Amino acid sequence: xxxxxxxxxxxxLLEAWRDETSGLVFVADDQTGEAWSEVAAELxxxxxxTQQSLANGLAVVFVVHNxxxxxxxxxxxxxxxxxxxxATRTAALEHRKAGVAVNVIAREDDTEPSLIAxxxxxxxxxELPTGELIHLGSEHLxxxxx
Amino acid sequence: MTAVVTGAAxxxxxxxxxxxxxxxxxxxxxxxxxxxxxxxxxLDQEGLxxxxxxxxxxxxxxxxxxxxxxxxxxxVQVLVNNAGITRDxxxxxxxxxxxxxxxxxxxxxxxxxxxxxxxxxxxxxxINVSSRAYLGNFGQFNYSMSKGxxxxxxxxxxxxxxxxxxxxxxxxxxxxxxxxMGIPDDVRTRMIAAIPADRMGEPEEVAELVAFLATDASSYxxxxxxxxxxGRSLSR
Numbered sequence: 001x002x003x004x005x006x007x008x009x010x011x012x013l014l015e016a017w018r019d020e021t022s023g024l025v026f027v028a029d030d031q032t033g034e035a036w037s038e039v040a041a042e043l044x045x046x047x048x049x050t051q052q053s054l055a056n057g058l059a060v061v062f063v064v065h066n067x068x069x070x071x072x073x074x075x076x077x078x079x080x081x082x083x084x085x086x087a088t089r090t091a092a093l094e095h096r097k098a099g100v101a102v103n104v105i106a107r108e109d110d111t112e113p114s115l116i117a118x119x120x121x122x123x124x125x126x127e128l129p130t131g132e133l134i135h136l137g138s139e140h141l142x143x144x145x146x
Numbered sequence: 147m148t149a150v151v152t153g154a155a156x157x158x159x160x161x162x163x164x165x166x167x168x169x170x171x172x173x174x175x176x177x178x179x180x181x182x183x184x185x186x187x188x189l190d191q192e193g194l195x196x197x198x199x200x201x202x203x204x205x206x207x208x209x210x211x212x213x214x215x216x217x218x219x220x221x222v223q224v225l226v227n228n229a230g231i232t233r234d235x236x237x238x239x240x241x242x243x244x245x246x247x248x249x250x251x252x253x254x255x256x257x258x259x260x261x262x263x264x265x266x267x268x269x270x271x272x273i274n275v276s277s278r279a280y281l282g283n284f285g286q287f288n289y290s291m292s293k294g295x296x297x298x299x300x301x302x303x304x305x306x307x308x309x310x311x312x313x314x315x316x317x318x319x320x321x322x323x324x325x326x327m328g329i330p331d332d333v334r335t336r337m338i339a340a341i342p343a344d345r346m347g348e349p350e351e352v353a354e355l356v357a358f359l360a361t362d363a364s365s366y367x368x369x370x371x372x373x374x375x376x377g378r379s380l381s382r
Contacts, residue, residue, distance in 0.1 A: 036254045036257055036258055039253075039254075039257070039295075040246070040249060040250065040254060043249060043291060043295070044242075044245065044246065044249075047240075047245050047287070047288075047291075048242075050237065051237055051238060051240065054237060054238060055238050068298070069298070070301055071298060071299075071300075071301025071302035071303070071304065071305050071369070072302075072305060073302075074302050074306065075257065075298070075299050075302040075303060075306075077298075077302075078298030078299060078301055078302035079253060079257065079295040079296075079298045079299050079302075080295070080298070081298055082280075082294040082295055082297045082298030082301075083253070083291045083292070083294045083295035083298065084291070084294075085294055086279075086280045086281070086282065086290040086291055086293060086294025086295070086297075087287055087290060087291035087294065088282075089281060089282025089290065090237070090279075090282045090283055090284065090285075090286055090287045090290040090291075091237055091287060092282065093282050093283070093284045094236055094237055094238075094284055094285070094287070131282065144301070144369070144370075
């Protein structure tokens with residue numbers, strides 16, 4: 001498993017899956033700055049790693065924050081989160097016949113890292129679901145559909 | 147009333163300029179292409195005056211050129227971030243250059259220009275021209291990522307700039323522009339067959355929606371994405 005994650009706690013939990021699953025887990029960086037160059041760097045990193053993973057027939061899971069999908073933490077994080085979600089839908093379309101899944105997990109502040117790690121494992125373990133946004137929390141209820 | 151429209155030399159951009167000009171806006175029309183002059187001449191024949199700025203919005207100099215032009219008119223009431231390009235390819239074959247070009251023009255330019263013009267806005271409306279492809283579209287990883295990013299930008303700015311400035315996005319599907327007419331006939335025919343409206347949209351229809359979002363008739367709408375795609379988001 002290829003892991004791109006700035007959070008040491010989540011990274012440590014995901015490491016436990018490294019030998020059991022194959023694919024990419026890409027956790028969007030909470031520290032993306034205001035400059036466009038930082039947004040572009042984050043999305044470019046996602047592009048390069050996703051391309052590598054799918055070229056090898058391996059699943060991809062992006063992890064973003066629900067608040068970022070709704071724009072609550074400012075433009076840079078919102079552009080990254082929604083950009084990753086839209087890219088997920090396209091990548092899933094392109095790889096569905098090959099049976100390679102691409103999905104997004106939306107976490108919240110109090111989402112247990114162990115829950116995120118467990119869902120990353122589930123989503124990398126099969127052909128379906130694909131192109132989905134999995135909310136690990138309830139803050140999205142009654143809000144805009146991404 | 148000043149309106150700034152980017153991507154003004156293209157089919158949708160020209161329709162946007164025409165419609166906002168008819169609504170009485172002073173138009174600052176921006177495009178990187180020298181074809182911008184064609185738009186200026188065409189609308190001039192219709193009695194509408196545009197103030198063209200040929201600028202590359204992926205550069206700081208380009209953004210500054212637009213800001214300088216806008217300062218001559220005072221406050222900006224409407225900003226339409228419409229500039230966009232495609233470099234289609236399946237993800238596994240997509241080059242770094244094509245990825246970066248689409249991201250920089252479709253998303254980076256909108257972000258940078260908006261940041262530059264917001265200080266010149268009082269009560270205003272920003273409309274970002276996204277795409278139905280933000281829902282996902284085969285062969286358009288870069289394009290759909292950029293247009294999804296525009297939706298994120300729309301939401302974040304809507305929260306940050308309320309209540310004075312409203313920010314919305316429109317997401318056109320297949321529109322009868324030169325870009326669409328460049329699609330091979332058989333492919334385009336199949337695409338149209340999948341649209342419940344049984345036709346391509348017209349640039350003027352997108353312009354009408356943008357014009358609505360630009361006026362106080364839509365004063366209770368902000369942070370939304372409106373898909374204008376003839377029902378294509380529902381059909382197989």
